[in-house]
Each structure stands twice: as structure tokens, then as C-alpha cells.
Amino acid sequence: MKINKNLEGNTLTLALEGRLDTTTAPDLEQAIKAELNRVDALVLDFSKLEYISSAGLRVLLSAHKAMAQKGGMKVTHVSEMVMEVFEVTGFSDILNVE
Amino acid sequence: MLSMILKMSAVTALYVLLTALIWLRVRGRKRSVAQKLLIGLIYGGCAVLSTHFGVDYSHMMLNVRDLGPLSAGLFFDPISGILAGLIGGIERYIAGTYWGVGSYTRYACSVSTCLAGFVSALMHIFIFRRKKPSAVYAFFMGAVMEVFHMYAVFITHRDDMNMALYVVRVCAGPMIMFTGLGMAASSVALQVCAREWRNPFRRVSAEEVPVSQRFQFWLFAVTSAILTLNLLFAFGLQTQIAIQDARDTLVNVSGDIRDTYVKLKQTEDNTDALAGETARTQALAIAEAVERLGGVEHADAAFLERMREVYRLVSVASVGADGKLIQCAGDAPSYAAMLGDVLSGASESMALNPSTVRAVAGARCGTGMIRVVVDKDQLAEALNLSGLNEALSYFHVGQTGSFDIIRSNGLVTAGEHRDSTLTTDAIRTLAAQPTEVFFQADLLGTEALCRTEDLSDDLRLLALLPMDEVYANRDAQAYESGLAGIILFTVIYVLISQLVQAIVVNNLQLVNASLHRITRGHLDEVVCVRNSSEFASLSNDINQTVSVLKGYIAAAEKRIEQELEFARTIQDSALPKNFTFPRRDFELYAAMDPAKEVGGDFYDFFFVGDDRLALVIADVSGKGIPAALFMMRAKTAIRGLAESGREPSEILYRANNTLCEGNDAEMFVTVWLGIIDLRTGRMQCANAGHEYPALMRSGGEYALFKDRHGLALAAMEDMRFKGYDLQLEPGDRLFVYTDGIPEAIDENTEQYGTQRLVDKLNATRGEPLRQVLPAIRRDIADFAGGAEQFDDITMLGFAYYGSEKGGDGHEGTDA
Numbered sequence: 001m002k003i004n005k006n007l008e009g010n011t012l013t014l015a016l017e018g019r020l021d022t023t024t025a026p027d028l029e030q031a032i033k034a035e036l037n038r039v040d041a042l043v044l045d046f047s048k049l050e051y052i053s054s055a056g057l058r059v060l061l062s063a064h065k066a067m068a069q070k071g072g073m074k075v076t077h078v079s080e081m082v083m084e085v086f087e088v089t090g091f092s093d094i095l096n097v098e
Numbered sequence: 099m100l101s102m103i104l105k106m107s108a109v110t111a112l113y114v115l116l117t118a119l120i121w122l123r124v125r126g127r128k129r130s131v132a133q134k135l136l137i138g139l140i141y142g143g144c145a146v147l148s149t150h151f152g153v154d155y156s157h158m159m160l161n162v163r164d165l166g167p168l169s170a171g172l173f174f175d176p177i178s179g180i181l182a183g184l185i186g187g188i189e190r191y192i193a194g195t196y197w198g199v200g201s202y203t204r205y206a207c208s209v210s211t212c213l214a215g216f217v218s219a220l221m222h223i224f225i226f227r228r229k230k231p232s233a234v235y236a237f238f239m240g241a242v243m244e245v246f247h248m249y250a251v252f253i254t255h256r257d258d259m260n261m262a263l264y265v266v267r268v269c270a271g272p273m274i275m276f277t278g279l280g281m282a283a284s285s286v287a288l289q290v291c292a293r294e295w296r297n298p299f300r301r302v303s304a305e306e307v308p309v310s311q312r313f314q315f316w317l318f319a320v321t322s323a324i325l326t327l328n329l330l331f332a333f334g335l336q337t338q339i340a341i342q343d344a345r346d347t348l349v350n351v352s353g354d355i356r357d358t359y360v361k362l363k364q365t366e367d368n369t370d371a372l373a374g375e376t377a378r379t380q381a382l383a384i385a386e387a388v389e390r391l392g393g394v395e396h397a398d399a400a401f402l403e404r405m406r407e408v409y410r411l412v413s414v415a416s417v418g419a420d421g422k423l424i425q426c427a428g429d430a431p432s433y434a435a436m437l438g439d440v441l442s443g444a445s446e447s448m449a450l451n452p453s454t455v456r457a458v459a460g461a462r463c464g465t466g467m468i469r470v471v472v473d474k475d476q477l478a479e480a481l482n483l484s485g486l487n488e489a490l491s492y493f494h495v496g497q498t499g500s501f502d503i504i505r506s507n508g509l510v511t512a513g514e515h516r517d518s519t520l521t522t523d524a525i526r527t528l529a530a531q532p533t534e535v536f537f538q539a540d541l542l543g544t545e546a547l548c549r550t551e552d553l554s555d556d557l558r559l560l561a562l563l564p565m566d567e568v569y570a571n572r573d574a575q576a577y578e579s580g581l582a583g584i585i586l587f588t589v590i591y592v593l594i595s596q597l598v599q600a601i602v603v604n605n606l607q608l609v610n611a612s613l614h615r616i617t618r619g620h621l622d623e624v625v626c627v628r629n630s631s632e633f634a635s636l637s638n639d640i641n642q643t644v645s646v647l648k649g650y651i652a653a654a655e656k657r658i659e660q661e662l663e664f665a666r667t668i669q670d671s672a673l674p675k676n677f678t679f680p681r682r683d684f685e686l687y688a689a690m691d692p693a694k695e696v697g698g699d700f701y702d703f704f705f706v707g708d709d710r711l712a713l714v715i716a717d718v719s720g721k722g723i724p725a726a727l728f729m730m731r732a733k734t735a736i737r738g739l740a741e742s743g744r745e746p747s748e749i750l751y752r753a754n755n756t757l758c759e760g761n762d763a764e765m766f767v768t769v770w771l772g773i774i775d776l777r778t779g780r781m782q783c784a785n786a787g788h789e790y791p792a793l794m795r796s797g798g799e800y801a802l803f804k805d806r807h808g809l810a811l812a813a814m815e816d817m818r819f820k821g822y823d824l825q826l827e828p829g830d831r832l833f834v835y836t837d838g839i840p841e842a843i844d845e846n847t848e849q850y851g852t853q854r855l856v857d858k859l860n861a862t863r864g865e866p867l868r869q870v871l872p873a874i875r876r877d878i879a880d881f882a883g884g885a886e887q888f889d890d891i892t893m894l895g896f897a898y899y900g901s902e903k904g905g906d907g908h909e910g911t912d913a
Contacts, residue, residue: 019847022721022888051849053889054719054768054837061813062764089768089787090809 003031007039015045020056029059041071046078052085064095074098102155106162106272109153110280113165116144117173118287129175138181141170145186145211149193158268159200163190164214164243165280171218172231172239173288179222183215203265206250214243225592236285241278242588249581263574310603314595321591325583332579336572344568345536348549348561351495358490359553374449377459377472380409382447385461385468388416394424394466402427412456412471417441419465441467499563500542506556515542528560538565605633613640621648665726666696672730673700677868683776683901684711687867688894691875698725698767699836699890700733709776712740715788715894716769717836724763732757732767732811746771746784747821750811754786757812766810770834779826779898784819786811789837792859796829800859802852828900833859838889842878845885850878867895
């Protein structure tokens with residue numbers, strides 16, 4: 001999986017490319033943790049994300065919780081398949097999906 | 099001088115500006131061959147302009163022509179550099195040969211300009227590896243190129259070192275400095291343009307300095323020191339030799355002159371006769387002159403005095419026929435008697451040598467007589483010296499030196515400055531110096547090495563050699579060996595630094611690259627740098643360390659593997675395995691097939707009261723021991739809550755809050771929970787983020803049942819779950835599973851998906867669940883092929899037969 005970072009003002013956009021599963025989720029966790037203190041808002045661009053596993057959902061959940069006290073987290077360009085995962089797991093209810 | 103500096107600065111600044119402009123224009127783009135040639139042409143043109151618009155300084159035309167090819171080659175492209183060098187060099191030769199522009203240095207200039215192009219091209223490729231050289235390197239490139247230029251002037255004028263020395267003396271300083279500074283300024287300008295400029299005076303920590311740079315610094319320092327010492331030593335030696343040579347020359351010439359002088363002086367013994375004869379001839383000549391005046395009576399004292407001066411006599415006297423003195427110039431000794439024969443007419447004239455110092459002669463003049471007295475010494479001296487002057491004209495002191503024979507009153511009587519008089523300062527200096535000692539003084543207009551020698555009481559021989567000539571050879575040698583030393587030093591420096599790069603730095607980089615791969619987890623990487631004993635030993639040590647490390651890791655892995663195996667066993671044993679029930683109104687079968695790593699899937703089923711059966715399937719996020727532990731927590735919580743008789747939605751609500759407590763690892767678990775009343779077939783369900791169940795109505799086909807979803811447990815506190823009811827009729831089947839099934843992948847990472855699952859379920863719908871589940875597992879395995887199974891594959895099938903089929907099977911209730 002590739003993570004493309006883009007910091008604009010206080011908004012960090014992470015564009016994910018590939019599969020977000022058990023092996024790659026720690027990378028994303030690391031990337032978010034590293035920037036968490038510096039940013040107010042987090043945008044996750046899922047336009048090139050092919051797959052998300054429960055380990056990936058866990059990272060989204062902790063990021064969501066951490067960002068809830070700040071400017072919030074947004075997930076954008078979610079593919080149908082990923083959206084299905086969000087819906088099945090109920091994450092669509094809590095995540096800010098655009 | 100100032101005007102020269104200003105003009106040279108302006109020309110150099112133009113070069114820097116041009117380089118910066120061209121660079122900004124072509125930066126970042128890939129340059130086409132045409133562009134490279136164009137850059138070469140532009141810089142070649144600049145070199146030509148430099149040739150024809152040099153800066154006039156001390157009769158020399160200074161230029162920075164070599165900046166053209168150097169800039170083109172170092173900052174742009176090897177092709178551009180070579181082209182610019184050839185254009186500038188060939189044009190320089192043509193201009194020198196046919197148009198008379200600086201023809202003296204045409205070979206040196208054209209060769210060095212051509213060479214500048216090639217050298218810059220080679221340096222660009224092999225030393226700087228197509229990167230911009232730093233300001234220091236750029237300076238040395240420019241300066242050393244000009245040093246070669248100057249050295250070439252020497253080489254091409256071996257037979258005319260003085261002129262070559264003059265050219266180099268005037269040109270070397272400004273041309274080397276300005277070419278070097280021009281290159282350095284261009285380098286800085288480009289770095290600023292590229293925003294790569296860093297303050298060179300910034301303190302850098304030792305960590306930031308590469309080995310090669312530190313080595314190059316010390317190599318530079320040491321070789322410069324050696325070069326300087328060598329030059330100083332050679333210079334000192336040359337100075338000694340030059341002075342010794344000059345002294346030898348002065349001594350030899352003085353000796354020769356003295357010998358000549360002495361030889362001529364020895365002929366003085368023969369001058370008695372000569373003096374008498376001279377006196378007689380002079381007496382005759384004066385007598386003749388007096389006779390023309392009309393006789394001795396007409397010659398007045400003034401006339402005689404003039405005669406005495408002309409012939410440099412001691413005295414001239416006119417004597418009457420009576421033998422009495424008429425007129426006399428000078429002192430009048432009484433030699434009259436001795437000349438009685440002349441007066442008596444016995445002879446026309448006669449000479450006498452009455453004493454060792456004087457000769458006397460008389461000549462008849464009418465009835466009287468003219469009598470002259472000659473100083474023998476003076477005569478001899480006059481005769482000697484006139485001979486001496488002729489003899490001395492064959493002597494010379496070096497090329498520009500001179501010798502003179504000087505009277506104590508400063509009159510130069512012989513030598514190159516004959517008949518001139520020394521200045522009073524010079525006379526004083528000369529008088530103060532002992533003879534036959536060397537001293538340095540400005541006696542005749544130039545600072546010179548001098549030596550005097552007494553020839554007689556009154557005469558002193560002065561031989562001198564101007565300092566310029568004394569040191570001419572030394573200076574030429576110093577310049578030549580200095581220039582050659584710098585070139586040699588540069589070559590050695592470049593070679594050694596390349597050698598170090600090849601022997602040490604490249605090997606270090608190889609070792610580093612291997613270590614980097616090892617730290618990234620490629621433990622099978624073998625460090626193999628074996629071209630020196632140190633690196634071979636280092637490679638061996640690293641390989642050994644890695645292999646020992648690998649052993650430890652393998653042992654640790656094995657231990658973890660074992661622990662995981664235990665965990666897996668414990669987890670597995672926590673799942674109910676008894677699928678035979680003492681009643682016939684339902685059939686139940688479940689399976690969990692863990693992935694390589696222990697996961698967090700689980701299923702569960704248990705009776706809640708007599709006729710209510712709870713079915714659970716769940717998937718904990720993540721893997722490993724944490725997931726397994728969390729799974730146990732979740733399983734216990736759900737079972738405990740369910741057994742207290744609560745509704746599924748309530749169970750999930752409470753279980754969620756329980757699991758949220760102390761969930762620092764931020765794990766979550768998706769759960770589907772159904773509690774069926776086996777008597778009525780009514781199943782109360784709730785879904786916390788779990789996969790959709792597949793439902794088959796009696797006689798129909800399986801289809802996913804898109805039930806109501808809540809959020810996975812342990813994700814957020816106080817989540818409310820909406821339950822729903824399913825009314826199962828006899829013959830209905832329900833199949834729940836974890837995402838390990840739809841997300842199982844084949845070798846092309848295509849997912850198994852729910853459609854294949856539903857299809858397979860339909861294909862096996864008539865078979866007992868005990869066979870259906872393994873069939874699905876096989877189907878998934880066939881689909882996956884060689885792909886690794888990432889996730890646990892867990893499924894639970896339930897078939898409701900109701901009381902119609904199970905009427906006679908109500909063993910449990912009956913019992």
C-alpha cells in the first residue's frame with residue numbers, strides 16, 4: 001500500500017493506494033500518529049483503495065476517536081466495495097463519509 | 099593596477115551572469131544535442147571575444163578566455179565544453195599566427211584553451227559525476243587550468259626564458275585569480291539559483307561530513323604543505339646558487355680585468371724610451387705650432403698653457419737663442435743644459451730621461467727652442483689605459499652587468515661608463531665598502547650585486563651584476579617548478595581522492611547498502627566486500643552477526659509459534675464442538691479454520707432455557723494473542739448476558755459497554771446474535787457490524803438477508819442496537835459466517851465474495867449441514883489455489899425442522 005501525504009494548512013490529506021489490511025494497517029497508523037499533533041483536520045482519500053480489512057477499520061476507528069476532539073476526520077471517494085464494508089460493520093454510522 | 103582589476107572583474111562578472119542566465123533558461127529540462135551544441139557555440143564565442151578584447155596591463159593582454167570552455171563543460175555538458183574549447187583554442191591559434199594577436203603565446207594559449215574544454219568534460223563526467231562542482235572545486239578547476247596555461251608559456255619558450263618569465267610574471271597572478279574566482283562565483287550563482295546554496299561557514303557536526311570530504315581536506319592540507327615547503331626549499335637553494343653564480347662571475351671578470359690591467363702595466367718598464375720619444379714628438383709638434391705663430395717670441399704664456407693641457411705635459415717652455423727661458427707653462431725645471439745640442443743646432447730635437455719620473459725633450463724652433471717635460475707615470479697610464487679600454491671592450495659581466503675603473507674622485511676612466519662621473523652618494527658608498535667584498539647597492543641606477551678591487555692607489559675596479567639578472571634564472575625556475583608543482587599536485591590529488599573513493603568509500607557504501615537491506619528485514623542478505631582484508635573481515639563479522647541473530651530470531655519465532663499454537667489450541671477448545679443434540683427439531687454445524695496466525699473469530703451456541711437456542715458468530719478486529727484474548731472476553735460477556743435471558747439487542751448493548759471499558763488497544767468485534775425459540779421458530783436477532791446472514795426459506799434458495807446493522811462492539815460506548823425478528827418455518831436454513839469467506843483471495847487477489855458463497859450454498863442445499871460446511875471450505879480452498887489464507891474462516895449453519903419433523907425427536911424435552 002502507498003500513502004501519499006499532503007499537508008495544506010492544518011488539514012492533512014492521506015491518499016491511500018492499494019490494500020489496507022493486517023500487514024499495511026500499521027503503516028497507516030504510524031503515518032497518522034506522526035502527524036496527529038500537528039494537524040486539526042484529517043482527510044482520508046480512498047479513491048484508490050482496493051480493500052479494507054478489520055485491521056484497517058481499527059485504525060480508522062482510533063483516528064476517528066482521536067480527531068473527534070479536534071477538527072474531525074473525513075473519508076472521501078469511498079468505492080462501492082469499501083462502502084459495503086463500512087455499512088456491514090456499521091462504520092458508516094459513525095464515520096464522516098463523503 | 100586598479101583599472102586592470104576593475105576591468106577584469108567586469109569581464110568575469112559578465113561570464114558569471116551569462117552562466118546564470120543560460121542555466122536558468124535550460125534548468126531542469128533534458129537538453130537536446132542541438133541545445134548542447136548551441137551552449138558550446140555560445141561559450142566558444144565568448145572565448146573568441148575574450149581573445150580580442152583582453153585587458154591591457156604592463157604591455158600584456160590579460161584575458162579569462164578559459165572561463166568559456168570550463169563553464170560550458172563543468173556546469174552544462176561535456177559536449178558543450180569540448181566544442182567551446184576547440185572554438186576558443188583554434189581561433190586563438192589563427193588569431194596569433196595570421197592576425198598577430200598575441201602571437202608570442204599563441205601555442206600556449208590555444209593548447210590550454212582546447213585542453214580546458216576536454217578537462218572540464220572529463221571532470222564533469224568522472225569526478226563531479228554530472229553534478230555541479232562546489233565553489234572551492236570550481237575555483238581550483240579554473241585556477242589550475244590557468245596555471246597550466248602559464249606553464250605552457252614556459253614550455254613553449256625554453257630558449258627565451260627571460261621573455262617567458264616576464265609574460266608569466268605579469269599575467270600569472272591576475273589570470274589565475276580571475277579565472278578561479280569566475281568559476282567559483284558561477285558555482286555560487288548556480289547554487290543560489292537552484293536553492294542549493296548553504297552557508298559554507300555554518301558549523302557542521304562531525305556526523306554530517308562524509309569520509310571522502312574529510313580525507314580530501316587533509317590530503318589537500320598535507321599536499322599543499324609539502325608543495326609549499328618543497329618550493330621554499332628549492333627557492334632557497336636556487337637563491338644560494340644564483341648568488342654564488344653571480345659572485346663567481348664577478349670574481350672571474352674582475353680577475354680577468356685585473357690580469358689584463360697588470361699585464362698592460364708591466365709594459366710600463368718599456369715606457370722610458372717610449373716616454374722620451376713621446377716627449378720629443380710632442381716637443382716637435384708644439385715647436386711646429388709655435389713656428390707657425392712666428393717663433394718663440396710670439397708664443398705667449400696662454401698658448402703654452404693650452405699646449406700643456408692638450409698634450410697633458412708637466413711643463414712647456416719656450417727658450418730663446420740665448421738659452422734663457424722666455425715663457426713657461428707649468429713648473430720650470432732647469433734641464434736647459436741638457437738640451438744644449440738642440441739649442442746649438444747640432445740636432446733638430448732630442449729627448450732625455452733625466453729622472454725616473456720625468457722625461458725631457460727639446461725641439462728647435464727658429465733660433466729658440468721648445469722644451470717639454472713629460473710625467474712618465476702619467477704617460478704610461480694614458481698609454482696603458484687607452485690600451486686597456488680596447489682590451490676591456492672584450493669583457494662583459496653577465497648580460498646586463500657592467501664593470502668600470504674608477505678614480506677616487508669618481509671619474510670613470512675605463513669601462514662601460516667611461517668618462518662619466520659617479521654621484522656623490524655612489525662615491526661615498528663605494529668609499530665605505532672594503533675591497534674584494536660583495537655588497538648590494540644602487541650605484542649606477544639599478545640595485546646590483548657589486549664587488550670592488552683596487553688596481554692602484556687611485557684606481558678601483560668596480561664590477562656589478564643587477565639583481566634582476568642575478569635572480570632571473572632563479573625566478574624562472576621558481577615559477578616553472580611552482581606551476582609544474584601545482585599541476586602535479588592537482589593530478590595527484592584527484593587520483594588519490596578517486597582511489598580513496600574506490601577503495602574505501604565505495605566499499606563503505608556497499609556495506610551500508612547491505613546493512614540497510616538487513617535492517618529492513620532481509621536477513622538472508624550477505625555482505626560481500628572482499629577486495630581488502632579489512633573489508634573482508636568486516637563482511638565476515640557482519641555476516642556472522644546476522645547469522646547469529648537469525649538463530650536467535652528463529653528460536654524466538656519458534657517460541658512464539660509454540661505459544662501461538664497453545665493459544666490456538668485454547669481458543670479452539672473454547673468453541674463448542676458437540677453438534678449432536680438429543681432432539682430432531684434442528685440441525686446445527688459450525689467450523690472455524692484459523693489462519694496461520696491466531697485470529698479472533700469465534701462461533702458459539704448454547705441453550706437459554708429449555709427451548710431457546712442462542713447462536714453467535716463474531717469476528718474480532720486484528721490478529722494474534724490480543725485478538726484471541728479479546729475474543730475470549732467477548733465470548734464470555736455475550737454468553738453471560740444471553741444466559742440471563744435478555745433480548746439480543748439488549749445483550750449487545752450491555753456487551754458493548756462492557757467491552758468498551760479498558761479497551762486501550764482499541765479493538766472491536768463484529769457480532770451476529772440470534773436466539774431462536776425452537777417451539778415457535780421465532781428468532782430474535784441483532785447484528786453489530788457483522789456480515790449479512792444467508793437465509794434459505796424452505797424449498798427456496800439461499801439469499802443474503804440484509805438485516806439491520808449496528809456498529810461493531812467495543813467501537814463506541816452506549817451504542818443502541820436495533821434487534822429484529824426472523825420467523826423460521828420448518829425446512830428453513832440460516833448460514834452465518836465471518837469475512838474470512840467473502841474476503842478469501844485467489845492468486846490474482848480476486849475475492850471469493852458472497853455470490854460464490856450463495857451459489858455454493860444453493861448447490862449443496864439438500865445435503866446435511868455436516869457435509870455442507872466442509873464442502874464450502876473445500877470450495878474456498880479450491881478458489882484460493884496457492885494463495886495464502888489471511889483470515890480465519892468461520893461459519894455456522896443452522897437448519898430448522900420444527901416440530902413436524904422433530905416431533906418424535908423431542909428427546910431432550912421429553913427426557
